[in-house]
Amino acid sequence: MKTLKNVYDNxxxxxxxxxxxxxxxxxxxxxxxxxxxxIFSDVIRRxxxxxxxxxxxxxxxxxxxxxxxxxxxxxxxxxxxxxxxxEISFLRNWSEVLGAAAPWLTLLLALLFGIIMAAVLGTxxxxxxxxxxxxxxxxxxxxxxxxxxxxxxVWLSLAFKNGExxxxxxxxxLRNTASxxxxxxxxxxxxxxxxxxQPAWLHWLAFxxxxxxxxxxxxxxxxxxxxxxxxxxxxxxxxxxxxxxxxQLFTTSSGINVDKKRxxxxxxxxxxxxxxxxxxxQTYGFLQLYNAPLMMGFASVASILIGGASVQRAKISHVLIxxxxxxxxxxxxxxxxxxxxxxxxxxxxxxxxxxxxxxxxxLSKTKGGNQ
Amino acid sequence: MDDQYLLSMNNISKEYYGNRVLKGVNIHVKPGEIxxxxxxxxxxxxxxxxxxxxxxVIFSTGGFEGEILINGKPTSIASPHIAMEYGIGMVxxxxxxxxxxxxxxxxxxxxxxxxxxxxxxxxxxxxDKMNWTQxxxxxxxxxxSIGMMNIxxxxxxxxxxxxxxxxxxxxREIDKTGIKLLVxxxxxxxxxxxxxxRLLEIMRLIAxxxxxxxxxxxxLTEVMAVADSMTILRDGEFVARNxxxxxxLPNIAELMIGRKIDKxxxxxxxENRNLSDEKIALEFRDYHxxxxxxxxxxxxxxxxxxxIFGLGGLAGQGKIGVxxxxxxLFDTQGDVYAFGKRLDxxxxxEALRNDIAFVSEDRRGxxxxxxxxxERNITFSAMQIKDEFLKxxxxxxxLDKARAVQHxxxxxxxxxxxxxxxxxxxxSLSGGNQQKVCLARAITMKPKILIVSEPTRGIxxxxxxxxxxxxxxxxxxxxxxxxxxxxxxxxxxxxxxRIAIVSEGKVFSVMKPDESDVAFGLAMAGVREEASx
Numbered sequence: 001m002k003t004l005k006n007v008y009d010n011x012x013x014x015x016x017x018x019x020x021x022x023x024x025x026x027x028x029x030x031x032x033x034x035x036x037x038x039i040f041s042d043v044i045r046r047x048x049x050x051x052x053x054x055x056x057x058x059x060x061x062x063x064x065x066x067x068x069x070x071x072x073x074x075x076x077x078x079x080x081x082x083x084x085x086x087e088i089s090f091l092r093n094w095s096e097v098l099g100a101a102a103p104w105l106t107l108l109l110a111l112l113f114g115i116i117m118a119a120v121l122g123t124x125x126x127x128x129x130x131x132x133x134x135x136x137x138x139x140x141x142x143x144x145x146x147x148x149x150x151x152x153x154v155w156l157s158l159a160f161k162n163g164e165x166x167x168x169x170x171x172x173x174l175r176n177t178a179s180x181x182x183x184x185x186x187x188x189x190x191x192x193x194x195x196x197x198q199p200a201w202l203h204w205l206a207f208x209x210x211x212x213x214x215x216x217x218x219x220x221x222x223x224x225x226x227x228x229x230x231x232x233x234x235x236x237x238x239x240x241x242x243x244x245x246x247x248q249l250f251t252t253s254s255g256i257n258v259d260k261k262r263x264x265x266x267x268x269x270x271x272x273x274x275x276x277x278x279x280x281x282q283t284y285g286f287l288q289l290y291n292a293p294l295m296m297g298f299a300s301v302a303s304i305l306i307g308g309a310s311v312q313r314a315k316i317s318h319v320l321i322x323x324x325x326x327x328x329x330x331x332x333x334x335x336x337x338x339x340x341x342x343x344x345x346x347x348x349x350x351x352x353x354x355x356x357x358x359x360x361x362x363l364s365k366t367k368g369g370n371q
Numbered sequence: 372m373d374d375q376y377l378l379s380m381n382n383i384s385k386e387y388y389g390n391r392v393l394k395g396v397n398i399h400v401k402p403g404e405i406x407x408x409x410x411x412x413x414x415x416x417x418x419x420x421x422x423x424x425x426x427x428v429i430f431s432t433g434g435f436e437g438e439i440l441i442n443g444k445p446t447s448i449a450s451p452h453i454a455m456e457y458g459i460g461m462v463x464x465x466x467x468x469x470x471x472x473x474x475x476x477x478x479x480x481x482x483x484x485x486x487x488x489x490x491x492x493x494x495x496x497x498x499d500k501m502n503w504t505q506x507x508x509x510x511x512x513x514x515x516s517i518g519m520m521n522i523x524x525x526x527x528x529x530x531x532x533x534x535x536x537x538x539x540x541x542x543r544e545i546d547k548t549g550i551k552l553l554v555x556x557x558x559x560x561x562x563x564x565x566x567x568x569r570l571l572e573i574m575r576l577i578a579x580x581x582x583x584x585x586x587x588x589x590x591l592t593e594v595m596a597v598a599d600s601m602t603i604l605r606d607g608e609f610v611a612r613n614x615x616x617x618x619x620l621p622n623i624a625e626l627m628i629g630r631k632i633d634k635x636x637x638x639x640x641x642e643n644r645n646l647s648d649e650k651i652a653l654e655f656r657d658y659h660x661x662x663x664x665x666x667x668x669x670x671x672x673x674x675x676x677x678x679i680f681g682l683g684g685l686a687g688q689g690k691i692g693v694x695x696x697x698x699x700l701f702d703t704q705g706d707v708y709a710f711g712k713r714l715d716x717x718x719x720x721e722a723l724r725n726d727i728a729f730v731s732e733d734r735r736g737x738x739x740x741x742x743x744x745x746e747r748n749i750t751f752s753a754m755q756i757k758d759e760f761l762k763x764x765x766x767x768x769x770l771d772k773a774r775a776v777q778h779x780x781x782x783x784x785x786x787x788x789x790x791x792x793x794x795x796x797x798x799s800l801s802g803g804n805q806q807k808v809c810l811a812r813a814i815t816m817k818p819k820i821l822i823v824s825e826p827t828r829g830i831x832x833x834x835x836x837x838x839x840x841x842x843x844x845x846x847x848x849x850x851x852x853x854x855x856x857x858x859x860x861x862x863x864x865x866x867x868x869r870i871a872i873v874s875e876g877k878v879f880s881v882m883k884p885d886e887s888d889v890a891f892g893l894a895m896a897g898v899r900e901e902a903s904x
Contacts, residue, residue: 231767231769232767234769234770234772235767235768235769235770236754236755236758236761236768236769236770237768239747239751239754239755239770240755242743243740243743243751243755246740246741246742246743247736247737247739247740247741249700249733249736249737250737250738250739250740250751252699252700252719253698253699253700253729253731253737254720254723254751254752254755254756255699255719255720255721255722255723255724255752255755255756256719256720256755257719312742313742
């Protein structure tokens with residue numbers, strides 16, 4: 001009885017409700033005749049796909065800037081890094097020259113570009129957030145929106161030669177959605193791609209067990225990222241950063257420059273956003289430009305809140321639980337709704353209602369921090 | 372017999388969570404009299420006034436004992452609103468004015484005069500039109516009646532000199548119909564000398580109209596100048612009621628401080644220290660700290676190595692600012708030397724790097740990470756400043772959990788911190804145990820100079836004794852120089868070698884702990900003995 005109470009205390013009511021709802025959806029979908037293996041594969045794929053973007057929330061929250069709605073800044077850096085890497089890969093004709101290594105090099109180059117740009121932008125963003133202490137979340141929301149609008153102009157004006165990226169029959173502007181199938185799409189998570197393009201000794205990256213797909217490569221990468229973030233918050237710098245987020249006066253009186261820690265936290269959050277979107281695109285198989293990342297910040301925020309984080313404290317476990325619940329419900333709810341209601345676009349409408357409903361619910365569970 | 376008094380509060384007692392803050396206090400005020408209420412910080416003045424005003428905090432903590440008589444009739448004041456109906460008003464220390472409103476609006480706030488309109492006939496009188504002519508007229512009258520001809524009734528309050536704001540606040544109270552008793556809560560604390568004199572004049576003017584005044588202040592000279600009678604409180608006890616002509620300044624001071632016999636610290640530790648004026652641990656030269664409410668304005672002190680040095684004085688005089696300036700929480704000017712080396716206080720952590728540690732008076736705001744574990748709190752500063760409790764893994768410095776936990780366990784044992792373990796969040800500890808965690812964090816730095824600010828504020832007697840005795844112990848055993856800042860004179864006198872009384876941001880005098888109560892009382896009130904004689 002006591003252990004049951006402990007479990008309940010640790011989990012909290014919101015997670016219990018959402019968890020039960022998730023299980024209910026799982027059971028219903030299996031009862032409706034969907035293949036459990038396919039559903040589980042999908043849940044795991046989406047979990048890993050969004051995981052890093054949610055992980056990007058942790059340094060922001062810990063360093064005291066709150067929920068980083070402006071993660072779109074990092075997302076934009078990651079996208080820009082990806083298109084640049086793809087364009088270079090195309091101009092140098094890597095797929096012919098390097099063969100199986102070409103997508104790897106493109107992926108690394110995309111990460112490199114993305115991380116550098118995100119680090120610079122994140123630092124500037126951190127400087128901005130230090131000037132608006134107390135209303136970081138409002139400002140970061142607008143930063144998130146504005147950067148997407150600005151990037152729309154950038155996407156429209158880039159004149160790339162790579163046909164996968166640029167609008168056909170036009171000298172300028174990039175596509176809405178660019179396929180990554182010829183590039184690093186599915187490299188870590190799609191068994192078909194891995195088997196078609198990679199040598200046999202790399203086939204463990206993603207494989208099938210019956211109908212169930214195990215994206216081992218992606219699990220490894222996401223796991224490592226989580227481990228590094230966990231380790232970082234046990235380091236001297238990470239502990240100073242958590243202190244700055246929890247109590248500015250305490251940290252100042254311990255001889256630490258709080259503003260600097262906040263900038264560093266914001267920069268790390270932005271960098272993780274860039275890495276996150278590249279892993280996302282890798283798993284999804286497409287680069288989504290223009291307005292597609294507009295609401296990703298909200299989804300990330302909702303996920304970590306559902307996972308049990310507050311505006312001031314977040315842990316890796318919150319990331320893992322929250323993303324699983326949020327994405328799990330989206331994945332399972334859709335086929336169930338499709339099955340139950342078969343009228344035109346209604347399932348799509350319901351999908352939007354469900355996803356925004358979860359976000360609203362998560363935000364309503366936010367424990368107000370006293371800044 | 373009681374009829375001669377406008378207000379009598381008889382035998383008032385009050386308990387907060389088992390802590391008796393008022394023990395059978397009496398106060399009597401005649402109509403048209405200025406009655407001073409004096410006592411040290413924590414003597415029970417505010418609680419007494421809260422009872423008079425029927426503040427919710429009194430009733431939510433179990434009410435009070437004793438009776439209140441107004442014009443000789445027993446009265447129950449259950450809410451501030453009822454107090455207002457009895458004609459009791461208050462001039463607050465922090466101004467309760469809306470800066471963006473003009474003087475008339477502020478004076479008439481909540482008591483606006485309206486004229487019915489078509490809308491208000493339908494939807495009720497909240498939609499009445501304001502009668503500005505009448506309102507400005509009455510505001511003008513109230514201002515004139517306290518001699519404030521030069522305040523225009525249409526000026527915005529924002530940007531007015533502080534003194535004027537005070538006068539507007541007084542005018543607002545005067546404007547209330549049927550006002551009989553006005554409470555002034557340390558009204559002169561924020562005023563310049565000229566403004567303060569003006570205020571005293573106004574108080575006399577108001578009293579001459581038959582309105583009684585209760586005047587709460589720390590400035591005994593003002594009491595002597597303006598009051599007709601006075602009540603002295605000490606530690607929640609009624610000490611005396613005197614007519615001013617029957618009493619002298621030194622008398623008041625002695626009554627305020629009183630003799631306190633209970634020993635706080637065991638004296639059995641043998642004296643083995645060798646204090647010398649040659650060896651200076653900490654020196655301040657023309658030291659200023661820009662801490663709002665606790666400004667330090669040009670302080671000069673030399674603190675000897677191995678000494679326990681006390682900083683006393685009333686709240687708001689600047690003793691708290693001394694420590695906060697060194698720790699880099701507020702801007703400073705002037706020079707601070709630690710062991711002869713000048714500290715550059717603009718650099719964060721400068722004091723910590725020079726072996727000065729600090730226990731803040733604001734435990735929850737500055738002293739602790741409330742959401743973190745005891746272990747994290749105790750090890751934080753030493754880790755950040757001295758790279759302790761860390762192990763290197765490649766380029767990273769990672770927490771050495773085992774060592775941190777071990778050290779925390781030692782501290783828990785040493786200071787008798789009552790907790791479930793090193794990982795308990797400090798936010799869930801009691802005040803005394805939180806204070807021990809703060810102390811443990813400072814000691815973990817192994818400082819040569821330890822500055823403790825209000826180390827016993829809000830903690831129970833057992834914890835108090837332990838904390839004080841521990842301070843004495845590390846002073847004797849490890850030779851740590853201790854600077855102790857406290858509002859409790861008893862504490863300072865039982866522990867310190869010398870005590871500097873801080874008044875108006877400066878050292879008023881440096882005293883020995885065994886000097887007389889009168890001397891301490893006068894120094895606290897900022898009165899030179901030769902001046903009062």
